[in-house]
Amino acid sequence: MTSGPVIARVIVELALDREFDYLVPPELRGTIVLGARVEVPFGNTWKYGFVMAFPAKSELPEERLKPIRRVVGSGSYLADDVIQLARFIADYYACAFETVIRTVLPAPVRRNNDKFLKQKTLAMTAAGEAFLADAGTGAPKQRAVLALLKEQGAMAQRDVVRAAGVTPAVIKALEDKGYVAPGEGTHRRDPFKDHEVLRTEPLVLMPQQAEALAACAGAIDAGGSAVLVLNGVTGSGKTEVYLQAIAHAVAAGKGAIVLVPEIALTPQTVDRFRGRFGDVVAVLHSDLSDGERHDEWHRIHRGEARIVVGARSALFAPVPRLGLIVVDEEHETTYKQDEAPRYHARDMAVVRGRITGCAVVLGSATPSLESVLNVRKGKYREVRMPHRIDHRTMPHMRIVDLRLDAEKQGKPNALSAELVEAIRVRLDRAEQTMLFLNRRGFSSSMICQKCGEAPKCEHCSVTLTYHKVTHKLLCHFCGTEYKVPDRCPNTACGDPGFKFAGLGTQRIEEVVRRIFPKARVHRMDSDTMTRRDAYRTVLGDFKSGKIDILIGTQMIAKGLDFPNVTLVGVVLADMSLQVPDFRSAERTFQLLTQVAGRAGRGDINGEVIVQTFSPHHWSIQAARRMDFEAFADQELAFREELDYPPYSHMACLTVRGEDAALVEKTIGEVAARMEPVKGAGVVMTGPAPSPLARLKGEYRFQLLFRARQSASITRPLRTVLREGKWPKGIHLSIDIDAVDMI
Ligand code: ADP
Ligand code: ZN
Numbered sequence: 148m149t150s151g152p153v154i155a156r157v158i159v160e161l162a163l164d165r166e167f168d169y170l171v172p173p174e175l176r177g178t179i180v181l182g183a184r185v186e187v188p189f190g191n192t193w194k195y196g197f198v199m200a201f202p203a204k205s206e207l208p209e210e211r212l213k214p215i216r217r218v219v220g221s222g223s224y225l226a227d228d229v230i231q232l233a234r235f236i237a238d239y240y241a242c243a244f245e246t247v248i249r250t251v252l253p254a255p256v257r258r259n260n261d262k263f264l265k266q267k268t269l270a271m272t273a274a275g276e277a278f279l280a281d282a283g284t285g286a287p288k289q290r291a292v293l294a295l296l297k298e299q300g301a302m303a304q305r306d307v308v309r310a311a312g313v314t315p316a317v318i319k320a321l322e323d324k325g326y327v328a329p330g331e332g333t334h335r336r337d338p339f340k341d342h343e344v345l346r347t348e349p350l351v352l353m354p355q356q357a358e359a360l361a362a363c364a365g366a367i368d369a370g371g372s373a374v375l376v377l378n379g380v381t382g383s384g385k386t387e388v389y390l391q392a393i394a395h396a397v398a399a400g401k402g403a404i405v406l407v408p409e410i411a412l413t414p415q416t417v418d419r420f421r422g423r424f425g426d427v428v429a430v431l432h433s434d435l436s437d438g439e440r441h442d443e444w445h446r447i448h449r450g451e452a453r454i455v456v457g458a459r460s461a462l463f464a465p466v467p468r469l470g471l472i473v474v475d476e477e478h479e480t481t482y483k484q485d486e487a488p489r490y491h492a493r494d495m496a497v498v499r500g501r502i503t504g505c506a507v508v509l510g511s512a513t514p515s516l517e518s519v520l521n522v523r524k525g526k527y528r529e530v531r532m533p534h535r536i537d538h539r540t541m542p543h544m545r546i547v548d549l550r551l552d553a554e555k556q557g558k559p560n561a562l563s564a565e566l567v568e569a570i571r572v573r574l575d576r577a578e579q580t581m582l583f584l585n586r587r588g589f590s591s592s593m594i595c596q597k598c599g600e601a602p603k604c605e606h607c608s609v610t611l612t613y614h615k616v617t618h619k620l621l622c623h624f625c626g627t628e629y630k631v632p633d634r635c636p637n638t639a640c641g642d643p644g645f646k647f648a649g650l651g652t653q654r655i656e657e658v659v660r661r662i663f664p665k666a667r668v669h670r671m672d673s674d675t676m677t678r679r680d681a682y683r684t685v686l687g688d689f690k691s692g693k694i695d696i697l698i699g700t701q702m703i704a705k706g707l708d709f710p711n712v713t714l715v716g717v718v719l720a721d722m723s724l725q726v727p728d729f730r731s732a733e734r735t736f737q738l739l740t741q742v743a744g745r746a747g748r749g750d751i752n753g754e755v756i757v758q759t760f761s762p763h764h765w766s767i768q769a770a771r772r773m774d775f776e777a778f779a780d781q782e783l784a785f786r787e788e789l790d791y792p793p794y795s796h797m798a799c800l801t802v803r804g805e806d807a808a809l810v811e812k813t814i815g816e817v818a819a820r821m822e823p824v825k826g827a828g829v830v831m832t833g834p835a836p837s838p839l840a841r842l843k844g845e846y847r848f849q850l851l852f853r854a855r856q857s858a859s860i861t862r863p864l865r866t867v868l869r870e871g872k873w874p875k876g877i878h879l880s881i882d883i884d885a886v887d888m889i
Contacts, residue, residue, distance in 0.1 A: 151176035152201035155215060157187055158245050159196040160257075166244070167196075168205040170212040179215075182223030182230065186216045195219065197248065199230055224252060224448075228503040229463055235498055241861045241868075241881045242488040250488055251463040253431070255441035266334040269318065270301035275326030288317045293326060303332055335446070336438040338430055339421065347422040349391055355532040356384045362530045363392035366506035367399065367470050374497055376477075376518050377510040378775070379532030380541065381744025385510045386416070388532075389473045390423050392508065393454055397427070401470025401505075402453040404461055406492055408479035414683075416475070420456050431457035431464060459484060459492040462499060469505045472496045477509035477518060478737055483886045491884055493518075512744065513737040516786065517793040519779045542715070542743055542753030544771045548762045549719075550597055561658045566716050566756050570659075574666055574695055578713040582659070582698045583742055584652050585723040593620070594725060595635035597642035599760030601725040602629065608789060609888075610727040612838055623727060623888075624851055626835030655718055656698050663696070671699035713753050715742050720759040720767055727838055728888035729791045732766040736778050739770035790830065792884070796857035799885040800850045800864065801837060804877040807846040813877050814848040820867045821850070829854040829863075838888065857883055 153176070156166045169187050171179055179185075183198045193216060205212060225233075225248075233251050237244040249257070271279075271293055279293040291311045296302060302310075304318060311317075321327045352360060359377055366373040379385045393403040407416050421428045429443045429452035446452040448465045455464040459482055462472070474482070474493045482492040493509060494517075500507035509518055509527070521527040535541070545565070552563040562570075573580045593613055594601045602611045604622035611620040611629060620629040635642045656670045671685050689697050690709060723735045743755045759767060769778035787794050802814040814834040825831055830853040837847035852860040861883060868879060 151179070153209070154202050154205050154212065155179065155185070155198045156200040156202055157185060157196040157215075158199050158248055159187065159189060159194045160245065160249075166199055168202065168207060168212055170209065170214040171201075172214045175215060175218060179218060180223045181227055182225035184219045184224055186219055188213045188216065197225055197252075199225075224256065224465075226465060226467075228469075228499070229465065231502045232463070232495065232499050235502070236488050236490050236495060239857065239861070240488050240490055240883050241865050247488045247490075250460055250484070250490075253440050253444055253460075255437040256444045265331050267304045268301050268330040268332040269296060269304050269307055269321075269327045270330055271296040272325055272328050274324070275321070278324075278326055288313050289321050289326070292317060292321060296327065301330060301332070303334065304329075305334075336436065336442045338435055338439045338443065344418045344422045346425065347419070349394065349423075350387055352387070352391070353384060353534075353536060355379075355534060356388050359385075359388045359530045359532060360391050360395075362528065363388065363471070363506065363508055364395045366508075367392065367396050367401065369506075370470075370504060372500040372504055372507070374500065374507045374509065374521070374527040376514050376522050376527050376529045377508055377532065378514050378529055379510065379512060380535060380773070381512045381741070382535040382537070382539075383512075383532035384536045385475070385532065386419055389475070389508065389510065390419070392471060392473070393420075393424070396470035397424075397453055399470065401468050402450075402466035403455070403471040403473065404464055404466060404469065404496075405454070405456045405473045405475065406461055406482070406496065407456065407458065408476045408481045409458065417456050420454065424454055427452055428454045428456060429464075431455060431461040433458065462492050462496055469499075469503050471506050471508065472500055473508045473510065475510050477511045478513055478515040480886045483884075485887075487880070489880075489882050489885075491886065494884065513740050513775065515793075516733060516779060516783060520783065520793040540752070541773055542755050544739070544743055544755040544757060544773075546762045546767060546771055547756055547758045549758050549760050550599060552758075553597070561655060561718065562662065562716075563758055566758060567662055569714055569754065569756055570663065570696065570716070573714045574663060576713075577692075579689070579692070579694070579709065579711045580696045580714040580716065581709075581712055582655060582696065582716045582718055583738075584655060584698070584700060584718045585720075585726075585738065593631075594721060594760060595637065595640060595642055598635060598637050598640035599721065599762075600635055600637040600640060601721070602632065602636050604629075607729070607832070608785075609729055610725045610731070612727050614836070614840065621836065623835045623838045623840075623849070624729075625832040652698055652700060659696055659698065666695045667693065668696045668698065669694045671697060715753065715755045717742055717755070717757040717759075720757050721761055724759070724761060724764060724766065729786070729789070730886070730888070732764070732782055732785075735764075736766040736770050736782075739767065740773070740775075743770070743773075790853060792853075795830075795853040795855060796860065796884055798852045798857065798860045798864070799882045799888070800852070801847055801880050801882070802849070802877060803837075803842075803845045803847045803880075804874075805845055806876065809874055809877055810846045810848050813873060813879070814850060816871065817867060817879070818850055820871065821852075821863060824852075824859070824863050827859060827863075828856075829859055 153171055155169050155171050157169055158166050181198055185196055185198060186193050187196055229251060233247045237247045275293050279290060279297060292307060292313055295307060295311050308315060322329060362375055366375055377385055389405060396403045417430055429447050431443055447455055450467050455461050455466060474496050477493045484490055496507050518527060522529040547563045547565050549563060553559040556564060570580050602620055603609060604611055604624060604627055606627060607622055607624040609622060609624050611622055614621050618631060620631055652670055652672045656668060659668050669685060688694050720735060723738055724731055739757060765781045766778060800817060802810050804810045818834050821831055831850060833850040834848050837849045840847055854860050864881060873879060
């Protein structure tokens with residue numbers, strides 16, 4: 148009688164949101180493991196699935212359970228902690244479990260059970276050895292190959308050909324003589340095949356770094372799930388702290404995961420990890436080929452690559468003995484996935500830390516208010532690094548009041564006289580300039596060109612959006628409609644020059660070219676950067692001085708280091724400030740701080756010029772003074788007052804479809820069914836048209852919920868969604884802890 152579990156609960160690759168129980172046949176009882184890949188009977192076909200649990204008993208009587216046909220591949224694909232994390236995500240984000248599994252296991256790993264790339268290997272035979280030992284000097288090429296195999300052991304044929312500098316004919320001759328024996332090995336598809344980096348040694352740490360490292364090392368050694376917020380200004384040496392904290396984990400036999408916001412935009416970051424740790428580093432991100440992703444995943448799974456650097460989904464990497472998770476730039480919104488499962492990788496890193504029992508480090512120059520509040524509540528520990536490594540002061544930030552500029556120049560201008568002058572000075576000195584425009588800016592918010600006023604909802608304090616069809620201003624939080632004022636609603640102003648705040652990078656490019664016809668100007672945004680390598684090319688040109696003025700969106704704000712950039716201009720800070728989202732001030736503060744970090748990285752002091760209609764706004768003023776605490780105090784007070792996150796959880800339910808009336812009817816029905824939750828500590832606002840009310844031919848409406856506990860929203864919402872009969876062509880989606888309200 149074989150011992151071991153008799154029943155296995157299997158998740159099958161179907162969108163059914165449920166697991167099925169199967170009988171473990173006797174021959175598999177001692178060997179089948181949690182996370183094993185299995186083939187099971189399903190209806191009258193066979194399906195693949197993964198073992199998610201071994202329940203003691205099933206809802207069905209045992210004799211009705213069908214047996215597992217076979218185990219496919221070897222070992223466990225999903226460790227217990229990762230399964231638990233996946234369950235948590237499905238529950239928390241109200242998403243089907245197998246949808247989560249599909250995110251957790253990369254497609255090439257999930258689908259192919261043995262897709263290692265085979266290649267021919269060569270090993271020396273006894274006859275070969277004897278021939279080599281024979282003192283003769285004939286057949287020097289064949290001898291060279293044998294000598295190589297003697298030194299290296301069995302090798303891939305392609306490596307032998309390359310290393311010995313011989314033709315395949317030489318190999319053929321050796322094989323025919325029986326001096327070498329062919330075999331089969333695995334060829335690793337290496338994402339860095341032709342990309343060598345210089346090895347680096349750990350730097351001697353500055354006192355602030357040493358302190359931060361000690362905190363990280365302490366957390367790793369404690370083996371608990373402490374969360375550290377590493378709040379360090381740009382250039383304070385955070386990455387070096389991560390590197391040494393990881394070295395500490397690895398020395399203790401543990402592994403580490405490093406999450407970075409957008410790997411394609413920050414190849415330098417990956418290089419720094421590879422430079423320090425070499426092949427022990429694996430990368431996981433969307434730019435890999437299927438083969439590379441498959442092989443990298445298995446390298447991690449086998450314990451060969453102990454350090455994983457990657458985007459969002461690298462959080463699920465199968466690292467054995469995980470000791471540390473680092474989330475770099477933890478405030479970035481790219482950590483939130485914008486399709487199901489709509490998980491936030493930073494938040495789930497903390498959850499994985501808790502489940503797995505490992506330290507979590509959240510690093511940023513502008514930590515999210517969620518993390519700040521957790522520090523203030525004592526849940527997370529904060530370590531600060533207030534100084535730049537080189538002791539250079541942060542660049543000087545100048546705020547240009549566009550209202551005054553318009554008055555002086557007699558008309559509003561895209562570039563103020565001050566910014567034009569500053570660019571001219573840089574051109575004369577052969578220094579470089581970067582100009583930023585917030586891409587997510589919303590051309591449908593209105594703004595007074597004289598006083599900077601943008602009308603906001605009386606109830607929600609969120610900027611209103613203009614809807615052409617109805618010619619109304621609308622709050623997309625609560626749905627309240629307002630008449631479009633014919634003059635500025637600020638009674639002290641009352642100016643009739645009330646306009647849309649939109650401005651595009653193309654327009655800025657035209658203006659710049661007109662004012663500086665001789666300057667070498669380049670524009671970089673998602674329109675011009677359709678090819679992947681175009682990004683690298685332009686940045687290369689900029690770095691080597693072939694471009695004087697680079698105009699772009701946030702795309703150019705991230706992690707780049709250009710010593711000759713001495714001027715950074717933010718063309719219109721209002722574009723991020725007046726985004727119809729309660730986080731607009733936070734995003735503006737982050738953007739300005741980050742942008743400031745781009746200027747003056749070399750020997751010359753940098754300058755930042757911020758153009759705005761709202762020079763006195765606290766996020767702009769705090770960014771100018773580099774006063775993160777002051778900003779956090781004021782912004783947290785505002786959030787608490789209105790009960791916005793991080794003081795509450797916010798969920799957004801979106802209904803979309805081509806038939807506008809049907810969309811409205813459906814969301815009305817959801818709202819009616821959710822009505823009872825209002826008494827239970829949940830605030831429901833809307834329904835209202837989504838800020839992008841029409842997208843790809845579909846109409847979109849939304850309902851917003853706020854509550855102290857997200858479960859008091861998701862639980863009833865799940866029930867409503869499951870029980871309702873929704874018309875064809877209508878799609879409902881839930882976004883828990885939505886980070887982007889537009
Ligand atoms: P951050 O990640 O906080 O922006 P980095 O880790 O990129 O900062 O450090 C900024 C620069 O300072 C890098 O060029 C890095 O190599 C260098 N640096 C970091 N720590 C030290 C140190 N202890 N001694 C000398 N240079 C350092
Ligand atoms: Zn409102």
